[in-house]
Amino acid sequence: MIIKTAEFVKSSGKWQECPEPNIPEYAFIGRSNVGKSSLINAMMNHKDLAKTSGTPGKTQLINHFLVNESWYLTDLPGYGYAKVSKVQRKDFEKLITNYILNRRNLVNLFVLVDVRHNPQKIDLEFIQWCGESGIPFSIVFTKADKLKPNVVVKNVEDYKAELHKTWEDLPELYITSAEKKEGGDLILDFIEKTNDF
Numbered sequence: 001m002i003i004k005t006a007e008f009v010k011s012s013g014k015w016q017e018c019p020e021p022n023i024p025e026y027a028f029i030g031r032s033n034v035g036k037s038s039l040i041n042a043m044m045n046h047k048d049l050a051k052t053s054g055t056p057g058k059t060q061l062i063n064h065f066l067v068n069e070s071w072y073l074t075d076l077p078g079y080g081y082a083k084v085s086k087v088q089r090k091d092f093e094k095l096i097t098n099y100i101l102n103r104r105n106l107v108n109l110f111v112l113v114d115v116r117h118n119p120q121k122i123d124l125e126f127i128q129w130c131g132e133s134g135i136p137f138s139i140v141f142t143k144a145d146k147l148k149p150n151v152v153v154k155n156v157e158d159y160k161a162e163l164h165k166t167w168e169d170l171p172e173l174y175i176t177s178a179e180k181k182e183g184g185d186l187i188l189d190f191i192e193k194t195n196d197f
Protein backbone atom coordinates (compact mmCIF):
# COMPACT_ATOMS: atom_id res chain seq x y z
CA MET A 1 0.00 0.00 0.00
CA ILE A 2 1.26 3.45 -0.83
CA ILE A 3 0.82 5.95 1.96
CA LYS A 4 -0.43 9.16 0.44
CA THR A 5 -1.63 10.89 3.57
CA ALA A 6 -1.37 10.23 7.29
CA GLU A 7 -2.73 12.72 9.76
CA PHE A 8 -3.32 12.87 13.49
CA VAL A 9 -7.01 13.00 14.30
CA LYS A 10 -7.51 12.85 18.04
CA SER A 11 -6.30 11.63 21.44
CA SER A 12 -8.99 9.99 23.54
CA GLY A 13 -9.06 9.13 27.23
CA LYS A 14 -11.85 6.56 26.77
CA TRP A 15 -13.20 4.44 23.97
CA GLN A 16 -16.45 6.44 24.02
CA GLU A 17 -14.49 9.54 23.02
CA CYS A 18 -12.85 7.93 19.98
CA PRO A 19 -13.79 9.17 16.47
CA GLU A 20 -16.97 7.82 14.87
CA PRO A 21 -16.37 4.13 14.08
CA ASN A 22 -17.35 4.58 10.45
CA ILE A 23 -14.17 3.36 8.70
CA PRO A 24 -11.94 0.29 9.27
CA GLU A 25 -9.48 0.51 12.12
CA TYR A 26 -6.21 -1.26 12.99
CA ALA A 27 -4.49 -0.81 16.37
CA PHE A 28 -1.01 -1.27 17.80
CA ILE A 29 -0.65 -2.56 21.33
CA GLY A 30 2.17 -3.94 23.47
CA ARG A 31 4.32 -3.25 26.48
CA SER A 32 5.52 0.21 27.20
CA ASN A 33 8.63 1.04 25.17
CA VAL A 34 8.25 -1.92 22.79
CA GLY A 35 8.23 0.47 19.82
CA LYS A 36 4.56 0.97 18.88
CA SER A 37 4.81 4.67 18.10
CA SER A 38 8.16 4.26 16.30
CA LEU A 39 6.78 1.54 14.03
CA ILE A 40 3.73 3.65 13.21
CA ASN A 41 6.04 6.51 12.19
CA ALA A 42 8.22 4.17 10.11
CA MET A 43 5.21 2.70 8.31
CA MET A 44 3.73 6.13 7.67
CA ASN A 45 7.10 7.51 6.51
CA HIS A 46 6.77 10.26 9.03
CA LYS A 47 9.37 11.24 11.61
CA ASP A 48 7.13 12.22 14.45
CA LEU A 49 3.51 11.61 13.64
CA ALA A 50 3.22 9.48 16.81
CA LYS A 51 5.22 10.73 19.78
CA THR A 52 8.06 8.40 20.78
CA SER A 53 10.38 8.36 23.75
CA GLY A 54 13.18 6.41 25.38
CA THR A 55 11.20 6.66 28.61
CA PRO A 56 8.39 4.10 28.90
CA GLY A 57 4.83 5.32 29.32
CA LYS A 58 5.01 8.05 26.66
CA THR A 59 1.68 7.23 25.00
CA GLN A 60 -1.04 7.52 27.63
CA LEU A 61 -4.10 8.06 25.48
CA ILE A 62 -5.69 6.35 22.49
CA ASN A 63 -4.31 8.16 19.44
CA HIS A 64 -6.09 7.96 16.12
CA PHE A 65 -4.36 8.59 12.80
CA LEU A 66 -6.30 8.78 9.54
CA VAL A 67 -4.46 7.08 6.69
CA ASN A 68 -5.15 7.73 2.99
CA GLU A 69 -8.41 9.28 4.14
CA SER A 70 -9.88 5.80 4.39
CA TRP A 71 -8.78 3.93 7.53
CA TYR A 72 -7.62 4.53 11.09
CA LEU A 73 -4.32 3.46 12.54
CA THR A 74 -4.44 3.60 16.31
CA ASP A 75 -1.59 3.95 18.77
CA LEU A 76 -2.56 2.59 22.18
CA PRO A 77 -0.86 3.19 25.54
CA GLY A 78 1.58 0.44 26.55
CA TYR A 79 0.62 -2.09 29.17
CA GLY A 80 2.74 -3.33 32.04
CA TYR A 81 4.55 -0.10 32.78
CA ALA A 82 6.02 -0.73 36.23
CA LYS A 83 6.68 2.83 37.29
CA VAL A 84 3.09 3.94 37.72
CA SER A 85 0.88 3.20 40.71
CA LYS A 86 -1.24 0.05 40.81
CA VAL A 87 -4.41 2.11 40.51
CA GLN A 88 -3.06 3.95 37.45
CA ARG A 89 -2.02 0.66 35.89
CA LYS A 90 -5.49 -0.78 36.42
CA ASP A 91 -6.97 2.36 34.81
CA PHE A 92 -4.73 1.89 31.76
CA GLU A 93 -5.70 -1.76 31.51
CA LYS A 94 -9.37 -0.84 31.67
CA LEU A 95 -8.91 1.82 29.01
CA ILE A 96 -7.22 -0.68 26.70
CA THR A 97 -9.54 -3.65 27.26
CA ASN A 98 -12.69 -1.53 27.00
CA TYR A 99 -11.41 -0.04 23.76
CA ILE A 100 -10.64 -3.49 22.32
CA LEU A 101 -13.93 -5.05 23.37
CA ASN A 102 -16.13 -2.13 22.32
CA ARG A 103 -14.52 -0.68 19.22
CA ARG A 104 -16.75 -2.20 16.61
CA ASN A 105 -14.79 -1.05 13.54
CA LEU A 106 -11.56 -2.65 14.83
CA VAL A 107 -10.47 -5.08 12.13
CA ASN A 108 -7.23 -6.33 13.64
CA LEU A 109 -5.00 -5.74 16.61
CA PHE A 110 -1.21 -5.89 16.21
CA VAL A 111 0.40 -7.11 19.41
CA LEU A 112 4.02 -5.92 19.49
CA VAL A 113 6.72 -7.84 21.34
CA ASP A 114 10.44 -7.05 21.58
CA VAL A 115 12.30 -9.71 19.60
CA ARG A 116 15.26 -9.51 22.03
CA HIS A 117 13.38 -10.97 24.98
CA ASN A 118 12.14 -14.41 25.93
CA PRO A 119 8.35 -14.67 25.93
CA GLN A 120 7.24 -12.47 28.82
CA LYS A 121 4.40 -13.44 31.14
CA ILE A 122 2.53 -10.20 30.64
CA ASP A 123 2.58 -10.57 26.83
CA LEU A 124 1.56 -14.23 26.96
CA GLU A 125 -1.31 -13.35 29.29
CA PHE A 126 -2.43 -10.59 26.97
CA ILE A 127 -2.23 -12.87 23.92
CA GLN A 128 -4.17 -15.50 25.85
CA TRP A 129 -6.84 -12.94 26.67
CA CYS A 130 -7.11 -11.90 22.99
CA GLY A 131 -7.50 -15.52 21.94
CA GLU A 132 -10.12 -16.27 24.56
CA SER A 133 -12.00 -13.06 23.80
CA GLY A 134 -12.08 -13.81 20.07
CA ILE A 135 -10.14 -10.67 19.16
CA PRO A 136 -8.49 -10.90 15.71
CA PHE A 137 -4.80 -10.20 16.24
CA SER A 138 -1.32 -10.64 14.79
CA ILE A 139 2.05 -10.66 16.54
CA VAL A 140 4.70 -8.14 15.52
CA PHE A 141 8.29 -8.56 16.65
CA THR A 142 10.07 -5.23 17.04
CA LYS A 143 13.66 -3.94 17.16
CA ALA A 144 15.04 -6.70 14.90
CA ASP A 145 17.99 -4.42 14.04
CA LYS A 146 19.29 -4.90 17.58
CA LEU A 147 20.13 -8.58 17.03
CA LYS A 148 21.99 -10.63 14.45
CA PRO A 149 19.58 -12.14 11.90
CA ASN A 150 20.18 -15.73 13.07
CA VAL A 151 19.36 -14.75 16.66
CA VAL A 152 16.16 -13.07 15.46
CA VAL A 153 15.15 -16.31 13.76
CA LYS A 154 15.95 -18.35 16.86
CA ASN A 155 13.99 -16.03 19.17
CA VAL A 156 10.97 -16.10 16.86
CA GLU A 157 11.11 -19.91 16.75
CA ASP A 158 11.29 -20.01 20.57
CA TYR A 159 8.29 -17.70 20.73
CA LYS A 160 6.32 -19.88 18.36
CA ALA A 161 7.16 -22.95 20.45
CA GLU A 162 5.88 -21.17 23.55
CA LEU A 163 2.61 -20.23 21.82
CA HIS A 164 2.20 -23.77 20.50
CA LYS A 165 1.98 -24.97 24.11
CA THR A 166 -1.47 -23.35 24.15
CA TRP A 167 -2.53 -22.83 20.55
CA GLU A 168 -2.45 -25.18 17.61
CA ASP A 169 -2.97 -22.43 15.03
CA LEU A 170 -0.80 -19.39 15.42
CA PRO A 171 -1.68 -15.86 14.33
CA GLU A 172 0.26 -14.13 11.55
CA LEU A 173 3.76 -13.10 12.66
CA TYR A 174 5.77 -10.12 11.45
CA ILE A 175 9.40 -9.24 12.09
CA THR A 176 10.09 -5.52 12.02
CA SER A 177 12.60 -2.77 12.63
CA ALA A 178 11.38 0.79 12.89
CA GLU A 179 15.00 1.90 12.86
CA LYS A 180 15.67 0.26 9.49
CA LYS A 181 12.10 0.66 8.22
CA GLU A 182 11.76 -3.05 7.68
CA GLY A 183 8.73 -5.31 7.93
CA GLY A 184 6.11 -2.56 8.02
CA ASP A 185 5.34 -3.06 4.33
CA LEU A 186 4.06 -6.58 5.04
CA ILE A 187 1.77 -5.21 7.74
CA LEU A 188 0.44 -2.67 5.24
CA ASP A 189 -0.08 -5.46 2.69
CA PHE A 190 -2.11 -7.36 5.28
CA ILE A 191 -4.19 -4.26 6.02
CA GLU A 192 -4.83 -3.74 2.33
CA LYS A 193 -5.75 -7.40 1.88
CA THR A 194 -8.33 -7.32 4.67
CA ASN A 195 -10.18 -4.36 3.15
CA ASP A 196 -10.94 -2.84 -0.20
CA PHE A 197 -10.25 0.80 0.41
Ligand code: GTP
Residues within 6 Å of the ligand: 030, 031, 032, 033, 034, 035, 036, 037, 038, 039, 051, 052, 053, 054, 055, 056, 057, 058, 059, 060, 076, 077, 078, 079, 142, 143, 144, 145, 146, 176, 177, 178, 179, 180
Ligand atom coordinates in the same frame (compact mmCIF):
# COMPACT_ATOMS: atom_id res chain seq x y z
P1 GTP B 1 5.00 3.82 24.99
O1 GTP B 1 4.31 4.88 24.21
O2 GTP B 1 5.74 4.32 26.17
O3 GTP B 1 4.12 2.67 25.32
O4 GTP B 1 6.21 3.22 24.06
P2 GTP B 1 6.18 2.76 22.54
O5 GTP B 1 5.84 1.31 22.48
O6 GTP B 1 5.34 3.66 21.71
O7 GTP B 1 7.72 2.89 22.14
P3 GTP B 1 8.44 4.03 21.29
O8 GTP B 1 8.06 3.93 19.87
O9 GTP B 1 8.25 5.35 21.97
O10 GTP B 1 9.96 3.54 21.35
C1 GTP B 1 10.62 3.31 22.59
C2 GTP B 1 12.12 3.37 22.37
O11 GTP B 1 12.57 2.29 21.57
C3 GTP B 1 12.61 4.64 21.66
O12 GTP B 1 13.83 5.04 22.26
C4 GTP B 1 12.82 4.19 20.23
O13 GTP B 1 13.80 4.93 19.55
C5 GTP B 1 13.27 2.74 20.42
N1 GTP B 1 12.88 1.91 19.27
C6 GTP B 1 11.64 1.70 18.80
N2 GTP B 1 11.63 0.90 17.73
C7 GTP B 1 12.91 0.58 17.49
C8 GTP B 1 13.57 -0.24 16.50
O14 GTP B 1 12.98 -0.86 15.60
N3 GTP B 1 14.93 -0.33 16.59
C9 GTP B 1 15.64 0.31 17.56
N4 GTP B 1 16.97 0.13 17.57
N5 GTP B 1 15.07 1.08 18.50
C10 GTP B 1 13.72 1.23 18.47
Ligand code: MG
Residues within 6 Å of the ligand: 036, 037, 038, 051, 052, 058, 059, 075
Ligand atom coordinates in the same frame (compact mmCIF):
# COMPACT_ATOMS: atom_id res chain seq x y z
MG1 MG C 1 4.05 5.15 22.25
